[in-house]
Amino acid sequence: xxxxxxxxxxxxxxxxxxxxxxxxxxxxxxxxxxxxxxxxxxxxxxxxxxxxxxxxxxxxxxxxxxxxxxxxxxxxxxxxxxxxxxxxxxxxxxxxxxxxxxxxxxxxxxxxxxxxxxxxxxxxxxxxxxxxxxxxxxxxxxxxxxxxxxxxxxxxxxxxxxxxxxxxxxxxxxxxxxxxxxxxxxxxxxxxxxxxxxxxxxxxxxxxxxxxxxxxxxxxxxxxxxxxxxxxxxxxxxxxxxxxxxxxxxxxxxxxxxxxxxxxxxxxxxxxxxxxxxxxxxxxxxxxxxxxxxxxxxxxxxxxxxxxxxxxxxxxxxxx
Numbered sequence: 001x002x003x004x005x006x007x008x009x010x011x012x013x014x015x016x017x018x019x020x021x022x023x024x025x026x027x028x029x030x031x032x033x034x035x036x037x038x039x040x041x042x043x044x045x046x047x048x049x050x051x052x053x054x055x056x057x058x059x060x061x062x063x064x065x066x067x068x069x070x071x072x073x074x075x076x077x078x079x080x081x082x083x084x085x086x087x088x089x090x091x092x093x094x095x096x097x098x099x100x101x102x103x104x105x106x107x108x109x110x111x112x113x114x115x116x117x118x119x120x121x122x123x124x125x126x127x128x129x130x131x132x133x134x135x136x137x138x139x140x141x142x143x144x145x146x147x148x149x150x151x152x153x154x155x156x157x158x159x160x161x162x163x164x165x166x167x168x169x170x171x172x173x174x175x176x177x178x179x180x181x182x183x184x185x186x187x188x189x190x191x192x193x194x195x196x197x198x199x200x201x202x203x204x205x206x207x208x209x210x211x212x213x214x215x216x217x218x219x220x221x222x223x224x225x226x227x228x229x230x231x232x233x234x235x236x237x238x239x240x241x242x243x244x245x246x247x248x249x250x251x252x253x254x255x256x257x258x259x260x261x262x263x264x265x266x267x268x269x270x271x272x273x274x275x276x277x278x279x280x281x282x283x284x285x286x287x288x289x290x291x292x293x294x295x296x297x298x299x300x301x302x303x304x305x306x307x308x309x310x311x312x313x314x315x316x317x318x319x320x
Contacts (some may be wrong), residue, residue, distance in 0.1 A: 004030070004192035006309070007185045011036035011051040013238050014230050014295075015197035016058035018308075020194070021301030023059055023129045025309060032130040032185040035060070038141040038207035041153045043091050047108055050153070051204060052118060052133055053100060056236040060125040071096045086169025090158045108202060112136040115179060130181070134208045137176035141203050142169040152203060159241040165213070165247040170207050178211045186217055194218065194311035195238070196227035198293065200241045200259050209264070216266055223317040226267040226308060229254040237294060255280050262286075267315050269308055271292060284313055287315050 006026060010019050010033050013219045019033045057063040057071055064072050065296065067109045073245060074094035083089045100121065107117050122131050141152035142267060145163035152279060161252035186194065199205050209215055234252050237243040250256050254270040258281045261268070268286045271293040278288040289311040295301045 004224050005185070005188050005193065006030060006193050006195060006312075007030065007032045007034065008197055009034050009180070009199075009205055009208050010055055010197040010278060011039070011199040011208075012054060014301075015051070015199040015204060016055045016063070016197070017295040017301050018197045018305060019055055020058050020061075020131070020298070021305035022309075023127070024298065024302045027307040028128045032132060033180065034132050034134055034182045034185075034208060034271035035290065036134060036145050036181050036204045036207050037133045038173075039140040039229055040138070041151060043093075043153075044088065044283060045105070046080065046093075046098075047105045047120075048091070048093075048101055048153075049104070049114070049133070052114075052131070053097070056118065056122055056127070056131055057123065057125040059129050059131065060122070062125060070204075082300065088167050091153065094159075115181065130185070130294055131180050132179045132185075134182070135176040135179055135211060137172065139173050139176045139207055139211075140171040141207060141317070143203075144169065148262060156240070161243060165244045166203055167248070170210055174212065176211055178217070181201065186221055191221070192316060193221050193223050193309065194225045195222055195308060196225070196261065196265075198228040198237070199232040200230060200236070200239055200244075201257055202241065202244050208295075210237055215264065218224045224266040224312045225264055226269060226289075226312055226315070227257070227265050228269040228304075228308065229257050229271065229274070231274075232271040253277060258286060269311065275298055287311075308316070 008019055035055050039051055039285050040049045060248040062071055078095050079089050104117055112131045112164045115136050131268055143150050143155040144167040206286040230241055231252055231254050253276045258268045262284050266282050266285050269289045272290055273292045278290055281288050291307045
């Protein structure tokens with residue numbers, strides 16, 4: 001099916017899964033994935049890009065199917081050796097994954113931009129999908145918790161999401177420039193849809209939408225903007241989104257996610273489990289697609305992607 005090009009906003013495992021489905025359905029040269037980089041950080045002197053790498057590895061079909069992150073057939077000799085000599089090992093770096101971080105860090109210290117390095121990695125690892133970091137400028141998610149302000153990876157990995165969340169700050173966001181190639185993608189003549197993947201709305205999608213000018217650019221887009229709920233049956237498929245919502249005084253539901261995106265969307269996709277929420281979401285002014293959104297295989301990823309693309313075409317036919 002060739003319906004034109006699609007821009008997807010993504011972060012983490014859920015975003016990577018849908019991106020893979022979209023890539024399969026759309027075909028070569030039709031998908032641009034703009035990925036959150038606010039969870040990037042430095043660890044052991046290396047520049048780590050968790051969301052970017054998860055999307056890249058998944059699109060290249062190199063990802064670890066059990067964890068959803070990291071590389072397949074991974075080994076952990078480096079980490080074990082580091083532990084034996086008393087090194088810091090709270091963030092798991094596999095031996096194969098380590099090569100990505102070492103090469104990226106080396107090239108960035110030599111003056112190359114993150115976007116150019118990512119494009120080169122994607123080409124060498126085997127995907128033609130255009131994977132773009134949201135910005136080449138550093139942005140860092142800080143989690144405001146009951147024990148203080150904590151860098152996101154410390155909260156997420158080292159502390160296992162245990163502190164109570166009070167809010168989020170994106171350090172450097174005011175000076176970060178939205179990736180120019182992403183801006184160009186939103187203006188392509190054959191653009192048919194912008195899709196917000198089922199990623200954590202607070203720490204994967206919000207940093208992208210918080211970049212200066214992004215919301216204005218989305219308002220200028222004349223094609224449907226559609227989001228997929230990461231919440232199914234009151235729970236996040238993966239990650240702490242539901243916990244975060246509860247701690248922020250928000251009922252974890254598809255409806256709550258839709259309200260958070262209210263000013264940006266034309267359509268919203270929810271799982272059949274949450275079909276009873278569709279009428280309330282429609283009251284927000286969003287068209288609703290009720291379908292199976294849980295992706296457990298490449299077939300289910302492709303099926304969801306096709307359903308979203310068809311939904312975008314339906315909205316586009318009446319979109320003003």
